[in-house]
Each structure stands twice: as C-alpha cells, then as structure tokens.
Amino acid sequence: MSSPEPYVSSASMVETAWRYLNRTKSQELLIRSTCLIFIYLLAFSVRLFSVLRYESVIHEFDPYFNYRSTIALVQDGWYEFWNWFDSESWHPLGRVVGGTVYPGLMFTAAILYRISNFLTACIKLRDICVFTAPFFSGNTAMIAYLFGKELKDPETGLVAAALMAIVPGYISRSVAGSFDNEAVAIFALVTTFYLWVRAVNQGTVASAVLAAFAYLYMAASWGAYVFISNLIPLYVIVMFVSGRYHRKIYVAYTTFWAVGSILAMQVRFIGFNHVVSNELFAFNGVFVALQAWEGLVFLRTKLGSRQFGQLVYLVAVGAASTGAAAVAFLTLSGKLNPWTGRFWTLLDPTYAKKFIPIVASVSEHQPTTWASYMFDLHMLVFAGPAGLYYCFKKPTDGTIFLITFALTAIYFSGIMVRLMLVAAPAFVLLSAISISSTLQAATKELRTAPTGDSAASAAADASAAPKKRAISKRGPEEAPLTSKRGPNIAVLLMVGFAMTSYAGHCIWVTSEAYSSPSIVLISGWGPHRHVLDDFREAYYWLRHNTAPQSKVMSWWDYGYQITAMGNRTVIVDNNTWNNTHIATVGRAMASNETEAFKIMRQLDVDYALVIFGGMSGYSSDDINKFLWMVRIGGGVFPVVKESDYLANGDYTVSSKGTPTMLNCLMYKLCYYDFGQIMTEQGKGTGYDRVRNYEIGNKDVKLDHLYEAFTSEHWIVRIYRVKDLENRF
C-alpha cells in the first residue's frame, strides 16, 4: 500500500484549534475529562472538613500507630522496619512490629514522602500522612470510573466516579487525618476487582498479572484481602454453576492464583498462611478444581467415552482419598490452623458476643442498624437494588461479578458496622448502573420523542416505534408505548432531585459526623467555641516530665496514642494480640488498690492512666468501658466476677453501687478528689455529669499511688505508682 501525500490544512493555528473544539468527539472528551478532574478535586476536598474545622492532625487511635511506624520507616529505612521489634509496647513482652503489621500504608506514605522530597516539595511527613487518605479517595473515584466503563460504558463510569467520590460509607474512613489501613485498602480493593474483571474480559496473562499486583497491594494493606481471595473463587464457582464458565476465566484465575499467591506471601505477616490457612482454602481449592476440570476436558477430547468414564471414576476416587489424607495429615501435623474467631464471627454474627468479649467490646464491631445504611449510603440504598435488576436483566461476565461482590458485601456489612466500608463500593457501582441506565433511557426517548405534544408528528412516533419494540420485547400484537415528553422529564427531574439530595446528605454527613479527630473535642461555635484538648495535654506531659523508660498502664484503647504522642512504654495497646495481657490489666483495674498494686509491681508499672468524663461530660470514658474490662479480665482470671460489680443487675457507681465497685482501682483513680468538687449548679458535690448522679464513695484515699497529673478538664488522670515502702 503506497501512502498518499498527507493533506495539510492551510488554516491558521487558532482556526485549527477552533475546528478541533467544535468536533463532537473532542467536546465529549473535554466534558468527560473536566468531569473527572472535578470529581477528583471534589473527592479530595470534601475530606478536608476535618483540617478546616480542627487542624492537620492524625485522628483517633490506630492511625497513631501507623504514623509512628511511618516515622520509623522513614528514619530507619526498609530493612530496619522489616526487623523492627518494638519494646515500647506490650511491656514486658514487646511486639514484633515488622512481622505483625500490614505495611502497605506505611510504605505508601514513605514513598510519597520520598517522592515529594525528591521533587523538593518538602512536605512534612505528618502532612503526607494526613492527606494520604483524601489523595487515595480521588484515586479510588478514578478507578470507579474505569470499573464502570469496564462493566457497562463510559457514562456509567462517570456516574460511578461521582458517587464514589462522596459516598459517606467510604468518607467515614478516609477523611484527612484518618491515616488508617482502610484509607489505601479500599483503593486497592476496587482496583483489584476492576483489574480482575478486565482480566476476565480480556482473558490475557498480562491483565491477570496486573490484577495480581493490585492484590499484592491489598494484601500488604489490610486483613480484608481474604475477602478478595474468597470472592474471586466464589465468582468462578458461580460462573461454573450458571454455565457461563469459559477459557478466559481459566487463564485469568490460574495466572492470578499463581502470581497473586507468590506476591502475597512476600508480606511477612501473611507468609505461608496464604497456603495453609483455612481462610484461603477456597482460593487454593478452586485452583486445583479448575486444573482437574480442564485436565478432564483435555482428556475427553483424546479418549473414547468408555475409557473416559473409567478415568473419571478413578480420578474421583483418587482425588477424594488423597484430599482426605492431605486434610488429615495437615490437621494432625498442625499445619492446618483451626478456624479462627474472625471466621466464625463472619458466619455467625452472635459468635463474638458469646465467646470473644475483646472483639465485641469494640464499637465498630457491632452489627449494623438500618439507620446506618441510610446514613452511610442514602439514596444508594434504593438505587443499588435497581442496579441489581439491570445487572440481572443483561448479565455479562462483569455484571455477574458485580452481583456476587455486592451480595456478599451486603451480607458482611450487616454483621459489622466496620464492613460497611466494603459494601459502599458495591452499592456505588450498582447504583451507577441503574442511574446511568435510567438517564440514558429517558434522554434517548426525549430526543426521539415528538417535539410538540400535538398528534401531528405521528411520523416521528412511527420511526421511533420499531426501536422501542425491540427494546421492550413485547408481543407484536401489543401497541408500543407511546413515548411522551412529560414522563421522561419527570424521570430526569426525579433522578436529578435524588442525586442533589444525595450530594447534600453526603456533605452534611461528612462535615457533621465524620470530621472529628476525636483527640480534640470542640463544643460551641464562634466566640463560644470551647476546645477540650486534654488528651494531648496529658500525653505531652508524659513525654516531657516522666523518666524516658517509664511504663504506663492504661486500658488498651489509649496504648497507641500514648506511645505515639507520649513516647512512653505501655503495657497493652490497640494491637490486642495477647488477650491474657489485656486481661491482666483489666484485672488490675477491677481489683482493690492493694491487689492492683501487686499486679502493677509485677508488670513494672510506673504510671497508671485513666480517662474520666465525669467532670466534663465526655461520655466514652473508662467508667463506661469498665464493664468490658471486668468481662475480659474475668474471661481469663475467674477471680474477677462480673456479678460483684453489678448492684441487682445494675451497673452503677452511685451510692447503690457494690462495695467491690466502689473500692476498685478504676473507681478510685477516676474519682480521686472528685467528691470535693461541685460540677453543676444546684447539685451536691461529686455529681458525675456523664452518669448524672452523685458518686457513691466521695472520700477516696490512695495508699499506693499518688496523683501525678490531671488535665485541665480532668479527662486524663495520671497516677504515679509508689515504690515499696522502706521496711525499717
């Protein structure tokens, strides 16, 4: 083929640009890219409420550990981090951080920090950590666009990106400052799913390898990687059962399994668990089954039917016996771990409540209420099921995956509030499909519909009719539905109204509910604004005015904060890897002072720290958490009995409280000196503003401890444990 001489237009540069902009294709591209840029900016900036209202600070509990490890990673380097043994927590046991952490988040932040420094942008590490979550939310929105495009069309992608940018269920864990695993993990999750669907659609090794790398990122970031490695086999099974299995799935799955497993095993915390853990049984089992199936298919083409029948029989017997032998061997040799509590919790929502108080004590592990679906998803609660309808109506490989993903995610979100996070992307994608389908249908009808409502334009109706008949699969004897302008406009308006109220709701929820850093409490507005900064006050006091090797005993919730902000060794922290150790602290808090002193001496404790809200009205304080301490302590040490702390089944610290309750260490530490103070006008001394009654024992005397520090509003109280008294 000889190529002709290329034609070069004689138009000027401006003219050429003008012509380019006038073309439909470039206009579409322009609108689409502008939309995406704005969606990215929206996803980023809607999460900045917390910075504007409060400050650029790390939030809550777990992020403080992540922040501290990121600092360690940046300062000491990869290898030191890999081998990091943290002696500042879980005294005297310590914690092998390098081997018990999902390092994806820290690596992400450290790499972002290195890059920004290399580009001489000089962003402080704390700011990098604070803004990691919003940054990744923008990325997630972009992936949602690609995912929607892969599932249906670019329009669906745009809707998905817009919904994803502001869905409250996701914002709850990704506002600026919430430097938690979930911040990057949701991005990794959606990316893995997108690349997996792409791999199934393309059926190439390269696309499956790409998906495996996304899986590595997920496995390195969050324990919920198990969700992916169970959902994908489940999807394969669903495809198999529904008779839609094809060779592309085989290629995608085999590649994904091989590369994904090897990559995930590089994460030190996962290691060989990826092969032997029961949680990943389906992942490995489906791989074996697929190989067997493809082997059989191959052999059937080579063998006669009689021989093939014999072979199938032999193989079936052989597989069953070797499988049973393997399971028996692995179980006996202890390679196959027993089912963990986490697994049972997911299958039986009431399991944790009955058997693992430490899991049940966490508020984000509670079952989800209907209200929180409405709160976290708003309109998507209705649009999601409609999306399911569209998916079932026209099933493709992609939409079947989406259905599988959505149904399992919805189930899990019902078990734990925390897993709402996983359900949010599923709802977003389903809703994107339903919304874009509705909008497309309505606008298409509007364009083809007669412009006037008179009957004169029957010709246009007639021309539009065959199309509609094809869509609406009605019998030829039924007259086609005439398309009218009014209903279509009504549909558009309704969708528009729903989207507007969704956006309004999302922004309201973000600004009101999800933007509090929880280490700074602000009440009031404008000149009446009152800041309670007690946590940092006390932690900073610890940092500067106690001996560097001091050990601090507190309930595990505050462990991460104390080590990160106070830079002091703690006995237990939010990692909760050793239930006995936590129970020992619970027992100390629940015992009387003399008993507690013995335990504290044994644990080498220098300071005891409690959170007390009775003065300021801060309700999530240690007295309200105390029953869990008793339960967890009692779970390991039967000396501690819950009934001793309940007065006729009532949990109270008023004068009706039991003597055990009114003399335990926790009570004394919280209410020391409190009996002499008037907190509210017209009430007696020692009036607790959280419990709303006067406390039972106002004359608290301490023998073995003394008050070392109490923050301005009494929220944090720190006591020094005295040395043994001289014997002579």
Place this chain on the structure above:
Amino acid sequence: MRFLAVALLLALASSAVAEDAIKLQQVDRKINLNSQFARITETVKAKNNGAKPLEELVFCQLVRAGAVLSFYKVVDTSSKAALTVTPTTVAGQPAGSVCHTAKLAAPLPAGEVAAVTVTTVLAKAQTAFPAEQTQAEQQLMVYTDNVYVLSPYEVSQQFTEVITPTGKVMSYTEEKPVSKSDNKIKYGKYDLIKPWSTAELKVHFENTKPFKHIVTYVKEIEVSHWGNIYVEEKYEIKNSGAKHEGSFSRLKYAHAYGGKGNSFRDLKAVLPAPARSLYYVDLIGNISSSNTRKTLSNTVLDFDLRYPLMGGWKVDFTLGYSVPLTGFLFHTKSGKRRLTMDLCTPLEDVYVEDMVVRVVLPEGSSGIRASLPYDMEKSFDTKFTYLDTSGRPVLVLHKSHLVPEHAAKFSVDYNFPIINTLREPCLLIGVFFCLFLAAIAYNRMDFTITRDDKWAAARDKEVLATYMEQIQSLLEDEEVIMASLAKATAAVREPADADTAQRERAGVEKRLRDLEDKVKPLVAAVESRSARVAGQVRDVLDKSKGLQARYAKQLSDRIDLVKKGTASMAELNRKLAPGQDSINAAKKDLDNAIATVFGTY
C-alpha cells in the same frame, strides 16, 4: 631585649600606681531581685588622684558558682554614652569574681572626677531554698553576693540596697549598719573600704516571679524575594524555680488559694506589627490556647503552654509567623540588600540559655555579612527546601545566656542579582516541558513485541483514522472557501461589482479543484482499507459538490438580477431567497453527514 624588659616593668609599675592613684569617692549599688535575675546597678564616682590622665577603669563583680554573668554595660552617667568594655584579670582579685576594663570616653585629667554607671545582669544567681517544694508552698530563694563593692580601688563611701519581690524576707546578713523596710534592705553607708574587701551578703526571701528558662531557642528566618519573610522559632522551656515535689493536684491547682505554687502557664510574645499567618504548635499538633492583639507598633501574642509548668517541668513548642519584605529588607547604597530583624526572642521576661539564629537567604545570594549588636559565633550552612537545586546559604549565629536586656536589632547584608528570582519558575516550566515532551515521545513509540493480526488490524484502523482526519480537515477548508464565495456573492450590489465577483469565483473554483485533486488519493487509500467507509466519504464529497454548485448558481443568479437592474436590496433578497434556502438546507445536510461519518475518528 633589655629595652623590652624595662618597658614591661615600667608598664607594670604604672598600672600599680594607677590603682593607688584612683579612688572611688562614692558608690551607690542597687541589687534588684524582683525577677528571676539579679540586676545590679552601680553608680560610681571615680577620682583620679594620680599625676597622669586616666584612660581606663576596672570594675569587678562576684559571680557565685552556677550563676552566669549575662549582661554587662558601663555608661558614662552624664553623657549616657556606652563605654567599651573588655573582660580582664587583675592581680589580687578573689576567686569567683569577674572583672572588666572600661575605656573612658576621654582621658580623665589628674584630680578630676568621672561618673559612670555599671549595669550587670546575673542569670541563675538565685537558688531555691528549699530546692524542692510541694504545690501549696511559696517559692523561697537565696541570693549571695558581697556586702561591699568588689573593687581593686579604695572606696571612700558606699551604699548597697537589695530589693526583693515581696516584703517577705526570711533572713539576711546583718552587716551593720543595715536597715530593712518593706521589700528593701539597705546596707551602709560604709566608709573607707580597702580594695578587694569581701563580706558575704546572703538574702533568703520569697520570690513569686516565674522562672521562665528557655533551654534552647532556635530561630530561623527565611527570606523569599517573592515577598515574604518566614520566621519560625523553636523553644524548649523549663520552670527553673524550686522543683515540684510529690503529687500534683488539679483540684488544688484550680480551686485552692495559692495552689498554683511557683508554676506558670502564660507567655507573651511581642511580634512585629505586620506579622501574619501565625502558628503555635508542637510535635503533636496545634496548641489551642492563644490570643492575638494588634497594636499600632506591635502584634502581641498572649498564649498558654499545653499545661502549667510546675517547678522543674518542661515542654517544647514552635512559634511561627510571616512578615512582608517592606520594612525589613532594604537596598543599601552600595547596591547590596540589607535584612534587618529582631535578634533575640520576642518573649517577655525569659532567660535564654542557648540561642541559635539561622538566616536563610535566597538561592544565589553571596557576600553575606552580618552587623551584630554584640559578639556572636558565626558559621555558614546550606539548606535545601522548596525547588532548590544548589541550596540556600544559611548564616548561623550562636550565643549563650541571653536576658531581656539583649533585645536588639541586627542586619545582614548580601548580594542578590534579581535574575535569580526567575530561577524557580524557569525550573518548573522546564520540568513540565520535559514531561510533555516525554508524553509526546511515548505516544509516538510502538512497544508491541509480537506483530500479529490483532496488531495489524489496530494499526490499519489507526492509519485509516489519520486519512479520515485529513479528509475532514480538507472538507472544512472547502467550507471556508465556499464561505468566501458567499461573501463575494453578498458583495454584488451594482453591475460594476460583477467582474470582481467573477474573478473571485474563478479563483475559488480553482482552489476547490486543487482540493479535489488532493482528496482523490486519500479516498483511494481509504478505499483500500474499508470500502464501506470510502462509500460514505464519497457521499459526503458529493454533498459538498452539490453545495458548491448551489453557491455558484446563487452567484450567477445574483449577477443576472443586478445586471437587469433590480431596484432595491429587499427586492433582490426576496428573489434570491429560494436559492438561499436550498443552500442552507444543503449545508446543514453536509454538516450532519460530516458529523456522522467523521465523528468517530
């Protein structure tokens, strides 16, 4: 050699003579203990009893172990001019004393009297006794000094007055004559005291003033010629009063009288008036307890520490603000830039044990020279920050033991060619340019490993798209040419215009023919790849031709009408309206056809 030895001996003798020759007629000494420092003021009348004019005077001060002589100044009482002071050692001075030589403004003739005022500030001179105290107790301090003026000269007459913060004095040395009234203890007058006379003066008194002690203070001033000076100050502060002992009761602190002990929490910083973008933070975030007031000459920042500092407690924090260049950065006559800023801390009533001032000048500054109000250690450093390639030069100034009397301005002169401000924008432009270049290069490269059918099909499609694009732009050019024909048509108003129009028409037709020649090979190339698309393209080309013919017809019709002498414009337009309508319809048709056929490429 011999001559030198003789000269040396003579010099020694003369100095010995000088000491005898000087007599301090009267010394009034005030020791002010109403703060964490000891501020000593001596008003001295010295008489030259010798024969020669006197050039120097020597003053000494007892400095107890642990205390630091931070500030020393000698002023001529009458002219208020500061005298040059150099540390010196004098034969016979007692251990633990510090002597300075003050050079008089003019030599003092024999028999004359000179009046000078000596100001000394001692830091850490007050020690807590008891060294530890509980929360409810008041802080007691001990100060020791010499009852007499420590001097190498004989003193004829002297007074010493000690001022304590409150009237509560536990004990004081009773060297007669002495009297105490309220918070003042007066010693003297003492007559005819020999040189180097000492007698311990010891006062044990209550001091409720806060002992604000800055352990380290690092101030960084970063100049940007884009219009801003950033100042960031890092503090480590400690309460160096009596140590807190035993429990800290929040109840007593908040509610009991005197429950705050010797603690302090509030600080006050006086910043330059145009200071803005203030921040007050520490390692773990904002400290939400500050208040800013603007006065005419200053910005006053009242702020609280994170927690009250009991005796011995410490905390750190960072204070930052920005000021504009105006008022701080000047041009000197020699063409240099001069930065003038406050040297010491903006905090009031603090003792700074160790101060480092880092002046970060823009990249490309040279010839850096500082003019300082007092001696400081100087060194240079480099700092890398936003968009730096070679690093910014940093002038590092260091000094220990500063007291409020050290507050002063300093300036730094440096050369800075203005072209250097463009360095960073150019860098950014360059980087983005390279980025786009890389993107263009990437798009033009083919990374396919296997050139299979799929690849070939994709490539064919791409080539087809380029031809289609070319044909589209050709069609657009045709439209422009036709528009010029329409314009020529509209211009025909009189028979005389006809020739011009005809010429224009001939030109247009020639150009259109050229385009037609050019489009043929393109269509052929499209044909070879997709016959279907080529058919569509031909359709469009036909439509374009039809439109051309309509334009041509409209022109000739108009010329005919004009030649016939159609009277008015309105008449002309009315007659030509059907032709115009058909042109519009054909044009719309063509545009739609182009949009459908070429829209996807």
